[in-house]
Amino acid sequence: MRLFWREQTPLIFMYAGQLLLTVYMCRLSGFRNTFDLAYICIVNTALFSFYLIYRYIRHYRFYRRLTRPLLSIDESAEFIGNAPLADALGHLLQGKYRLYQNDIQQYRKKLNDHITFINQWVHQMKTPLSVMHLAVQNETDPFFDSIREEIDKLRKGLDTVLYTSRLDAFEQDFVAEPVHLHQLVGKVVAEHRNLFIRNKVFPEIQVDERLMVMSDDKWLAFALGQLITNAVRYSAGASSRVLISSEVDGQQVALEIRDNGAGIPKQDIKRVFDAYFTGENGRQFGESTGMGLYLVREIASRLDHHVEIESEQGQGTAVRIWMGIRPYERKNA
Amino acid sequence: MFSILIVEDDLKLAQLLQSYVEKYGFRAEAVKEFDRVMEVFQGIRPDLVLLDVNLPRYDGYYWCRQIRTVSTCPILFISARDGKMEQVMALENGADDYIAKPFDYEVVMAKIKSQLRRAYGSYALSKRERTVECTGLVLYPERLELTLSGKTVDLSHKESLLIETLMENSSKVVSRDYLLDKLWNNQQLVDDNTLNVNITRIRKKLSELGVEEALETVRGAGYKLRPFWREEP
Numbered sequence: 001m002r003l004f005w006r007e008q009t010p011l012i013f014m015y016a017g018q019l020l021l022t023v024y025m026c027r028l029s030g031f032r033n034t035f036d037l038a039y040i041c042i043v044n045t046a047l048f049s050f051y052l053i054y055r056y057i058r059h060y061r062f063y064r065r066l067t068r069p070l071l072s073i074d075e076s077a078e079f080i081g082n083a084p085l086a087d088a089l090g091h092l093l094q095g096k097y098r099l100y101q102n103d104i105q106q107y108r109k110k111l112n113d114h115i116t117f118i119n120q121w122v123h124q125m126k127t128p129l130s131v132m133h134l135a136v137q138n139e140t141d142p143f144f145d146s147i148r149e150e151i152d153k154l155r156k157g158l159d160t161v162l163y164t165s166r167l168d169a170f171e172q173d174f175v176a177e178p179v180h181l182h183q184l185v186g187k188v189v190a191e192h193r194n195l196f197i198r199n200k201v202f203p204e205i206q207v208d209e210r211l212m213v214m215s216d217d218k219w220l221a222f223a224l225g226q227l228i229t230n231a232v233r234y235s236a237g238a239s240s241r242v243l244i245s246s247e248v249d250g251q252q253v254a255l256e257i258r259d260n261g262a263g264i265p266k267q268d269i270k271r272v273f274d275a276y277f278t279g280e281n282g283r284q285f286g287e288s289t290g291m292g293l294y295l296v297r298e299i300a301s302r303l304d305h306h307v308e309i310e311s312e313q314g315q316g317t318a319v320r321i322w323m324g325i326r327p328y329e330r331k332n333a
Numbered sequence: 334m335f336s337i338l339i340v341e342d343d344l345k346l347a348q349l350l351q352s353y354v355e356k357y358g359f360r361a362e363a364v365k366e367f368d369r370v371m372e373v374f375q376g377i378r379p380d381l382v383l384l385d386v387n388l389p390r391y392d393g394y395y396w397c398r399q400i401r402t403v404s405t406c407p408i409l410f411i412s413a414r415d416g417k418m419e420q421v422m423a424l425e426n427g428a429d430d431y432i433a434k435p436f437d438y439e440v441v442m443a444k445i446k447s448q449l450r451r452a453y454g455s456y457a458l459s460k461r462e463r464t465v466e467c468t469g470l471v472l473y474p475e476r477l478e479l480t481l482s483g484k485t486v487d488l489s490h491k492e493s494l495l496i497e498t499l500m501e502n503s504s505k506v507v508s509r510d511y512l513l514d515k516l517w518n519n520q521q522l523v524d525d526n527t528l529n530v531n532i533t534r535i536r537k538k539l540s541e542l543g544v545e546e547a548l549e550t551v552r553g554a555g556y557k558l559r560p561f562w563r564e565e566p
Binding site: 123124126127128129130131133134135137138140141142144145151155173175189190193194197198200202203204205218240 | 345349353387415502508513524554
């Protein structure tokens with residue numbers, strides 16, 4: 001409405017000026033009937049008002065479109081009236097929309113192709129990795145420990161790539177179901193046993209064996225794996241224990257991974273969940289991609305869990321994942 | 334003797350699997366022409382099939398369905414994909430279990446054994462007891478016993494695992510990390526102390542058999558079992 005008035009103000013002034021000029025000229029030429037003059041003015045003004053109202057109605061959508069911000073690219077293709085000006089703008093916007101849609105489609109296709117390629121590639125890499133893994137599995141010489149270490153790193157790297165690219169398609173790859181927490185922790189710890197052994201850090205598991213949580217076992221296992229890797233890496237040489245424990249609070253359970261390692265500097269702690277952030281520890285310990293905790297938090301938020309981190313430099317770090325306990329209706333089943 | 338058919342298009346992997354399976358006393362055959370899987374299957378009539386998902390020409394699911402039309406033998410899938418959908422697909426197409434790459438020998442072996450046990454009865458497997466032998470020293474892993482020239486000692490499960498590994502690699506250094514890894518396969522937590530305690534116990538049991546100082550500590554590396562007890566009278 002305001003835009004409409006601003007648009008029409010010059011015309012209104014113009015009209016008022018013309019009206020005054022007409023009245024003045026009529027006076028000059030000797031036309032003295034005030035009543036008639038007033039009548040002419042009123043009729044004219046009424047016609048002019050009708051014009052304005054008509055125009056406002058016809059251009060209502062057009063003005064609304066011009067004043068309201070676009071909330072999505074789709075809105076720019078909406079119908080904005082068939083008045084000539086509105087129609088022309090509509091065409092322009094639709095043309096622009098089509099161009100952008102084409103662009104977006106192209107990029108979307110490229111991105112999808114890329115994700116498919118990465119996924120395929122990762123799976124292809126897993127076969128050579130299996131071959132290497134099997135080939136050195138029964139080698140007892142200490143030299144092969146370091147080969148096994150490198151194979152482990154490759155495997156972990158591939159998994160991170162896979163899970164990162166899967167994150168976008170999370171909804172298709174996610175099943176919330178009761179997960180036996182103690183079993184899951186045991187499985188993940190066993191998967192990382194070489195990491196523990198190599199770093200001479202050993203786990204202590206104090207998770208209630210009766211606990212069932214609502215989660216997705218694969219994603220939760222991956223997140224837990226990231227946390228365990230961090231805990232072990234940052235406590236290697238400083239401490240020999242990583243404590244994995246559970247704590248129940250109402251309908252929630254916290255799975256805590258606590259180490260007594262290097263800890264996180266104060267200035268870094270707010271940003272540890274950011275993607276690609278490596279911080280002081282990343283520089284000091286190397287091999288940090290800055291993706292671990294980022295992925296953990298992304299996964300947690302999608303699983304409806306909550307992650308918190310607590311750390312003091314030189315004292316150690318504790319990460320807690322809060323999860324919903326599975327409803328207890330079949331507790332003894 | 335059970336025979337196992339391996340359908341895996343990575344030849345090295347197939348070879349490694351084959352030699353490992355053979356070590357455990359099975360007959361193993363690897364398919365080499367992947368458009369003739371059924372003919373090979375019909376020719377061998379294996380007791381169990383290890384089947385990869387990604388194969389040239391037809392995928393593993395296809396071959397699984399084909400095999401199912403003529404046989405009910407256990408079929409184990411091996412695949413790089415560990416998604417839920419792939420596992421469901423495999424089982425829906427008639428597989429009995431699913432192993433994701435990269436896998437451990439132990440896992441493959443355990444799954445093979447459990448499938449064979451289910452399909453052909455539990456006694457079929459234990460007809461022949463497994464033994465590990467090293468210059469007269471004999472280990473019976475299933476009985477948890479160690480024998481040398483008529484004398485026998487009982488072992489715990491962990492001790493048996495350790496001595497088995499050391500005997501299989503006698504005269505070679507076995508790293509501490511490797512031994513820890515072996516123990517950990519058992520799903521129980523083990524740390525350095527556990528290993529030390531068990532090594533001490535093994536030494537004691539070896540000396541009960543009259544073997545002294547055969548289990549050598551190699552500083553900074555691991556342990557070495559030297560089979561020089563034969564030289565003693």
